[in-house]
Amino acid sequence: xxxxxxxxxxxxxxxxxxxxxFCGCRADFFGHDPNTLxxxxxxxxxxxxxxxxxxxxxxxxxxxxxxxxxIAPFSKFDRKNxxxxxxxxxxxxxxxxxxxxxxxxxxxxxxxxxxRIGIRRVHMEEDTAKEFHTGDSSLIDYNRSGVPLLExxxxxxxxxxxxxxxxxxxxxxxxxYLGVSTADMEKGAMRCEPNVSVRPAGSAEMGxxxxxxxxxxxxxVKMAIEYEIERQTAVIEAGGTIEQVTMGxxxxxxxxxxxRSKEFAEDYxxxxxxxxxxxxxxxEYVEAxxxxxxxxxxxxxxxxxxxxxxxxxxxELLASDAEVSDxxxxxxxxxxxxxxxxxxxxxxxxxxxxxxxNEADTSIAESPxxxxxxxxxxxxxxxxxxxxxxGKGVLMEMFRTGRDAEAIIAEKGLSQISSAGALREVAExxxxxxxxxxxxxxxxxxxxxxxxxxxxxxQTGGKANPHVVRELLRERLSAQRDE
Numbered sequence: 001x002x003x004x005x006x007x008x009x010x011x012x013x014x015x016x017x018x019x020x021x022f023c024g025c026r027a028d029f030f031g032h033d034p035n036t037l038x039x040x041x042x043x044x045x046x047x048x049x050x051x052x053x054x055x056x057x058x059x060x061x062x063x064x065x066x067x068x069x070x071i072a073p074f075s076k077f078d079r080k081n082x083x084x085x086x087x088x089x090x091x092x093x094x095x096x097x098x099x100x101x102x103x104x105x106x107x108x109x110x111x112x113x114x115x116r117i118g119i120r121r122v123h124m125e126e127d128t129a130k131e132f133h134t135g136d137s138s139l140i141d142y143n144r145s146g147v148p149l150l151e152x153x154x155x156x157x158x159x160x161x162x163x164x165x166x167x168x169x170x171x172x173x174x175x176x177y178l179g180v181s182t183a184d185m186e187k188g189a190m191r192c193e194p195n196v197s198v199r200p201a202g203s204a205e206m207g208x209x210x211x212x213x214x215x216x217x218x219x220x221v222k223m224a225i226e227y228e229i230e231r232q233t234a235v236i237e238a239g240g241t242i243e244q245v246t247m248g249x250x251x252x253x254x255x256x257x258x259x260r261s262k263e264f265a266e267d268y269x270x271x272x273x274x275x276x277x278x279x280x281x282x283x284e285y286v287e288a289x290x291x292x293x294x295x296x297x298x299x300x301x302x303x304x305x306x307x308x309x310x311x312x313x314x315x316e317l318l319a320s321d322a323e324v325s326d327x328x329x330x331x332x333x334x335x336x337x338x339x340x341x342x343x344x345x346x347x348x349x350x351x352x353x354x355x356x357x358n359e360a361d362t363s364i365a366e367s368p369x370x371x372x373x374x375x376x377x378x379x380x381x382x383x384x385x386x387x388x389x390x391g392k393g394v395l396m397e398m399f400r401t402g403r404d405a406e407a408i409i410a411e412k413g414l415s416q417i418s419s420a421g422a423l424r425e426v427a428e429x430x431x432x433x434x435x436x437x438x439x440x441x442x443x444x445x446x447x448x449x450x451x452x453x454x455x456x457x458x459q460t461g462g463k464a465n466p467h468v469v470r471e472l473l474r475e476r477l478s479a480q481r482d483e
Contacts, residue, residue: 064101
């Protein structure tokens, strides 16, 4: 029998607000000494009163609108009761039956087609503290307690680990475009929990779902889902029964492991948070937030293809990162008056610049070569001051030193030789020194011309204008053919 997977995702996203969800403590806890960013509110002291973070509400609205959600005019906060050491109050303030956003979608590209994955809800809540286990001891850092979170819950529309990976990649891109979160999985700013079940292919009945907790990379999400699909299929085919439990991922053994039995909504004893008023959002507020949304990745990709004539793959690559797309547009705008076309700028950005950034393990925002500096270099190549190969070496020096292209070219004497008079003697010498390739060319093997051009380039230290060299060689060899 054939089986298919049915997968839904729960994604927790830490919001990049200045303060925590319900108090004034700093929210940028990463890297600070343990338990130094806390107060009576986020530590759950008796008698304290929480206050809703207005920026967190705006960020939640931005995310909901970007995912095509309906923004609720009336929502509320609830207490989700459970007792864990990382939860100082004994409950988490979350949203239960009336979330701020619901009924949205996100489209992903799969093998050349697009698939829409439904977003069931987006709700606000507070993060927990963080546990550390050292030997026989367990320690808790409460700095993270109370940091604003969004939980984004999909419909069970995903069918494979690869679809899940594509969804998460697209979601992270949108979150970063919006500026609401770093979505840095290594630092826990985005945490993923797939719910995986298996059923006979074509069946409408859902299988028993297994939740896999706190996965911290797209690669691990894909691996964990694929493993769990295989495990559940094997259990069913052996006549066993799938029980609803919560699993974790064992990185060393590359398999899921049992953590605990799955809690249900009634186990949390939800009830409305009595210390917070309902959240009422006027239509004017929602529209004001909508008007401030940036151009999102799909729209930017389509515009790059239309406005700049880029290949779809290039447009996709540039639009997948807001900082990269901004760099590209700034460079294109500066280079256009010098006759450098948009595709050439793209080729240098995604080719030579990306290679240097990867080797240096740095982001484009920290690049020593800014968009104006790169456009200046490309204009020099376009004018023929240097050729493209020399330009690549100049870019490497610019990246290493932060100096501008003109200074490097002048210091190293790299200006291209474009004078036919200066290059004619070199071309003729190359013809005399290479009789066999010349005979092959005269015999009709045109590809040999590339070898002869390369010899001229070597003789001139790479400074000869290859277009001038090509014409000189053709002219001289044609003359020989006619003799």
